[in-house]
Amino acid sequence: MNERPLQEPTLLLLTALADEPRHGYGLIQEIDAISQGRVRMRTGTLYGALDRLVQQGLIRVEREEVVDGRARKVYALAEAGRDVLAAETERLRAVVAEAERRLAARRAHAVRPKGALA
Amino acid sequence: MNERPLQEPTLLLLTALADEPRHGYGLIQEIDAISQGRVRMRTGTLYGALDRLVQQGLIRVEREEVVDGRARKVYALAEAGRDVLAAETERLRAVVAEAERRLAARRAHAVRPKGALA
DNA sequence: ACGCTATATGTCGGTTGCTGATATATATAG
DNA sequence: CTATATATATCAGCAACCGACATATAGCGT
DSSP states (O other): OOOSOOOHHHHHHHHHHSSSOEEHHHHHHHHHHHTTTSOOOOHHHHHHHHHHHHHTTSEEEEEEEEETTEEEEEEEEOHHHHHHHHHHHHHHHHHHHHHHHHHHTOOTTOOOOTTOOO | OOOSOOOHHHHHHHHHTSSSOEEHHHHHHHHHHHTTTSOOOOHHHHHHHHHHHHHTTSEEEEEEEEETTEEEEEEEEOHHHHHHHHHHHHHHHHHHHHHHHHHHTOOTTOOOOTTOOO
């Protein structure tokens, strides 16, 4: 089992699956929405990651269907994936809070860029 | 310029430098503290990342000193690094909030593992 | 009929960042 | 004189991501 922290594309994938099952292409659009257009999931990342996550038991193939003549694979978050996502978000939340605290509480060490005025 | 999202070791490095300058080995201990012992930064990751971040202009070598006969390099967060860290934390905070919202608002689609009883 | 865009899945080479191991050196404690 | 803590550094290997390409159907405009 891989205990390494999730990279962002993977984190977003699990997040996009957290409320309901979706198919690959739908995930691209969903992630685009979640990130307010800042992250465009590439298909190379997507389908590789989906296979990997199924392999790891974090998600599973819910069903395969054909809609408007186009084949779809619908993925759902598995229990293990839900646990991992919950743990990961909690950890990240702590890191984010710490970073913001430090950014606010920075010292006089603070960098003064050459061109900056008082 | 690399616009890819930061991985966690890098995020923690910038966070650890956000309040005041520190030297390499001090960063290992600081990150250990920040993450409540959950992340042990390896030297292989550390010194590689420090070089890379200097190269990218996110941090800089503040000074070199000798304390108790041991040489140190003290790194400080640069303006660019501060900006990146601020942007990154803000983005992560949104993702974390979204993930938690979805985890809470999950549907009846919820996974029922094979062995589970009612 | 033809081309373009959106939908939909997939492969593959290359790059990047992290891991784990190894190396080097000084100071302190036992 | 050995072990541990402090301190920096390199390198092979690996896993995940990126970008480009491939394939196919549906629908819309011209």
